[in-house]
Amino acid sequence: MKKLIAGISVFFIFFSFNTVKGYAKIDQETSLIEKSLSLVQDGDYVHGANLLEQLESKYMASAKKNKDFTPKDLETISVTFQNALVSLSNDGIDPQEKVADVLGLRLLIDAGETTMQPMWKEMKKSVMTPLQNMESAYKRGNSEAYETQLNQFLHQFEIIYPSLIMDLPYDEVKKINSLVSFLDDYRINQESIPAFQQKLDETKSELLFIFDQGNSIIPPVSIWTIFTTGIIIVGTLSYVGWRKYIGDRNKNKKRREHND
Known part of the structure; x- marks a missing residue:
């Protein structure tokens, strides 16, 4: 049992050391x-x-x-x-x-x-606000305001785009890139596109989806593993120590009874 405990301890010390090196x-x-x-x-x-x-x-x-x-x-x-x-x-x-x-x-x-949670998701407001302002300007028929907000949206989207390629499945990246490219390509004659509002809605929905998917407050696996395995090791050592204490006490009791 002692060899097993020692082996487990050495393994997790090694694991923790390499994790710290990685950090x-x-x-x-x-x-x-x-x-x-x-x-x-x-x-x-x-x-x-x-x-x-x-x-x-x-x-x-x-x-x-x-x-x-x-x-x-x-x-x-x-x-x-x-x-x-x-x-x-x-x-x-x-x-x-x-x-x-x-x-x-x-x-x-x-x-x-x-x-x-990757840092690029913290850009949600910076990306979504000009997109929402674009929609508002489009509904008002204010082409100048629409153009200004579109440029701002594209600027913010380009900042996160490399991260999207890294983090998202290819199909999702392809879909959102196609929607954004459509808005950029038809910025001039948007009024002549019957489905333009639909494209705006699709772009907004898709971006909200990628910003909100997978959000979690659970600690990273490596930290959680170190924490839980540490508790297991301490608990195991405590249990072994308790068993040894009970065994020694029983031996002493039998020895006293024998002497009596």
């Missing part, structure tokens, strides 16, 4: 991308790009060894890194676009690492 790696990646994003927000594009280049080298090497990443995932990660770096090196690109490109990369890295 440390993620923390380093998170630190680099967040520092880069902060620098870009402050207008320091040179140093922001330098950090991204450091991160790209380390992250891509790690990603290629990750069996959970598909070839499409790797391509999405690589393209998103390159888009952000090109954006930061182009003086003609608007500062807000530079921030958006790095933010999109930040969300993508999180989507690739997290097992629970």
Whole structure:
């Protein structure tokens, strides 16, 4: 029994150690991308790009060894890194676009690492508000307001799009991309499309579905496993100790009775 308990303890200590190592790696990646994003927000594009280049080298090497990443995932990660770096090196690109490109990369890295609520879902309000404003402007017949809100919606959608490719099934990504492309393509002659309101409704429903699906407050599996197995080990050791105490007490009692 002692050997079994020792074996279980060693296994879970090893498991916990490797889990902590995994979190440390993620923390380093998170630190680099967040520092880069902060620098870009402050207008320091040179140093922001330098950090991204450091991160790209380390992250891509790690990603290629990750069996959970598909070839499409790797391509999405690589393209998103390159888009952000090109954006930061182009003086003609608007500062807000530079921030958006790095933010999109930040969300993508999180989507690739997290097992629970991804950060891109926190963009729900930023994406849905201009879409709802688009619908309101369309119903009022205000084409100028519609155009403004459409551009804002597309801007926010592009930020989360790489994360959608990473997190969602191909069919869902294809469907939502088709709906958004339709709104972009027919922005001028929307009044001549009988089913335009239907497309707006479909886009809104589909986006709400992907933002709300899979929401959970359950702790990540690794943390939960460490917690529960820790309780099991403590409980088992306590039980073994109690059994040993009862056994020793009974032996002493029999010994006293024999002596008497």
